[in-house]
Amino acid sequence: MNKKLLLAAAALLVLASCANLDVIGNRAAESFAMLAGSAETEEESGGWRIYAPDGESSFFISPAEEIEMKVSAVPFIIAGLDIITLDKAYKYDEGSLIIKRAFGSGISRDRSIQSSLRHIADKYPEEIGYHSTMDHFSISLGEGSHFNWAQDMSVNNETNSKQDRDMVFSLNPEPFISAGVDPDNIEGWSYRQVDMHIGGKTIKVWKLIKAFDIID
């Protein structure tokens, strides 16, 4: 029996060593390629911006381990947002709300948009997430906000596919509610509970969601 145990353990070690165990990070970086294809380069920052079909919402990533999510501030203001009282993590800039995150100080000008994401995924794997119910990957912008994208946008319309949106902007509603926003009345945004995997558990969390189909 000991021999069998040793064999089993050895087989497992081989399997483990052959595999790159951070499959989420790897896959996230791979699937990001489809969005990356539509990215626009920003000369000034040296980063890339991916625009949602509404032309206003966008996700930015730079080779300097920086990411940013930008959405229109108008619907929030209409829903009661008092910009002055809004948490400082959210920046108001010319009609837009910007949430920005700098992971570190690493600067590498020769990175591509995809390798920049992979770099973050490799270096900060805990910031890359996966939502099994939607088959989405996400990158955390901190304060409960995430930028999400579908693992495979092409299966959007397939029967039994759990995925229904290709690009999702997700905000923590608490700072907005505190700043006077009525979360149920933000045009273009839905206020609902979503599954989040936290501490090994799947729990329901309230979010403000704006989702887009990129590929029909």
Added chain:
Amino acid sequence: MKSQVLGIKGMSCAACAARIEKTVRKLPGIHEASVNLATEKLFVEFDDSELVVPQIMESIDKIGYEAFEQVAKATITIPIGGMTCAACSTRVEKAISKLDGVESSSVNLATEKATITYRVDDIKVSEIKGAIEKAGYEALAASSAAAPGETAKKQQREQLMLWAKLALAAMFSLPLLYIAMAPMISFIDLPFPAWLEPMRYPLVFSLVELALALPAVVIGYKFYTIGFKALFQLSPNMDSLIAIGTSSAMAYSIYNTFQIANGRFMAVDALYYESAAIIITLIMLGKTLEASSKGKTGDAIKKLMGLAPKTAIVIADGIEKEIPIEEVEIGDLVVAKPGSKIPVDGVVTAGHASLDESMLTGESMPVDKSIGDHVYAASMNTTGSIRFVAEKIGSDTALSQIIKLVEDAQGSKAPIAKLADTVSGYFVPVVCAIALLSAIAWFFATGGNAEFALTIFISVLVIACPCALGLATPTAIMVGTGKGAEYGILIKGGQALETAHKINAVIFDKTGTITQGKPEVTDVIAIEGIQEGIMVSLAASAEKNSEHSLAQAIVSHAEKEGYALFETSSFSSLIGKGIRAEINEISVDIGNRALMEDIGADISSLAEQADLLAEEGKTAMYIALDQIAAGLIAVADVIKPSSIAAINKLRSMGIKVAMITGDNAKTAAAIASAVGIDRVLSEVLPQDKAEEVKKLQAEGLITAMVGDGINDAPALAQADIGIAVGSGTDIAMESADIVLMKSDLGDVATAIELSKKTIRNIKQNLVWAFGYNILGIPIAAGLLHAAFNGPLLNPMFAAAAMSLSSVSVVTNALRLRRFKPEAVREGAAA
């Protein structure tokens, strides 16, 4: 050239043997013919091209004897490894039974032994073992005369191994259960390592689960080796169910691990590694607890084994020397000092001691032993010191025989077990079918939800293991027979134990059973002018030549009273009438009325008193001196102190009680009346006793015949249950279904009481085992869920429930250990 042994019937003397030899030698082709009168066998060596065996038999038949082919049979016990359920034992039994040369086979799941009777000329033990191995089980070292208690020692070793394996399996499967379940428990904040979060590191999570599940699966490899082997041979057993269920879980989980590696991360929700590992661990827990409990069912054997001392003091060259018990040889002079145990069986040659023989008889009162008395191994010398010659050693001692007998009984199968065996034979394939159909039905009903279907499939397979069914009967039989042995009641098998509870009529032999069996002189009547002492002295002197029990009673009486005994110049035994002797030229006739008439003695003055004595159940013998009636000596067998209470007890249980005796009607009626028996079968010759039993059976009564096991052998055999009242002798043990070691008739009621309790326990076990499956399978199949949106059964809970059912059955059987005969309970209450 061929040699053959033939059995011969009808020989009565050496002349018969010689005649047969002569006749056979005349046949063509015969080289050697030799008859052994003692063994009633003919050994013949002949040229088989000239002669065949039927011709030899025919020649013997022609001269008036019966020749028959000697079929040498042997009974062997083979311990079987790898049996886990009733389906296994049925399968092994079938595999053995279909072999040519096997006369009968019985496989006991509880003792894990196969008892096989086979024709030694037709099949070899190795072939039987081969068939067992081929069926997928392990045939361990066979023994036709297994060392008593070997099974119990083996069980202890196996239990230790099971506990070790369980601990190892639990060491891996419990952490696995934690990491699998902790993320699902939302109401408690259980710590969980971040590097293992299933939705962040699904591949790490699944590989860790696999790494933890594999050892448990490997530890339980026997479930797979045996289970799949049985499945491929189309005889699935409990292991097959476990193997299919857990390997489906493992295979599906491994498939999903690859899916995770390929980016289907939601497959992390469909990992069942923990189910497989926990099922294996729980089943192992059940098996270990079951083995532990099964070990307790054999406590009686362990107790008996523990009684034997390890050393003996023998006298060699006049010096006392302590040697290991294994070195004691027959004929050794052994010393037993106060407080020590008798090491082997023997006969006392010097000294006097009181021995506690309760291990043999259950009777706690010490028995006095002096020169000529037998002593038995493991009895405790309470006072006095004796020397005795070793007569029986090792496995031949009475203690060893009792251990062997109890072991054999525990290994035997009761008829009620056949029900469980039959059901088990069909059970597993039916369960497999139900599991498959349920899974398919749910797969379609849920729109192709494979995970759900798999859960149903595994749950049904796992919950339906028929272990409890297989254990229901043998465990109760083990405890029941063991408990009987504890009270000095040796029940020789499951069949006897089962039949005993149906008994509604008990027939007692009178002499030696109801009575002490040792007649004593009760009355001495001398006619006027004859001195009583002289008459008894002459009668005892004459009777000294006879071995009849009545004669011995008169001799004992004379010796006890201190009367002188004289030499006899002649002695003759007058069959059916009495004896005649001549002492100092005085003719002494002792016997019945017919003898007195023959010699012309006038007994008119004594006849009335003789009739009165007969009415009291006494045997009155006329004494005539020189053909003149001198007086009467009455002898009677004394009723055992326990007889009246025992018979009353049986009657209170609604059992008809009868007495059978060769005595005349008057004597029989007197004894019967004294003990409270109203149905008397008197003047029955030993050979007719069986016929009388048959008559009672013809009345629809289930009978037990209680006798001393020697004279009553045919009646004991004819009765539904033969109960020998003995003291552990070989003959008593051989001749009956139940042996009462204490010679206390109260134990007849105890045996019936124990049988009733055991059968009730078996029925409870069967109801539990069947009921559990009847309830469990539909729930596992999702019937409640389908009908009322009720609960589903998680495979792990199914495994726990399955293990619990076996443990419950064994625990229920263990309740029998609390059995106390009513007499003991009443005694304690008083």
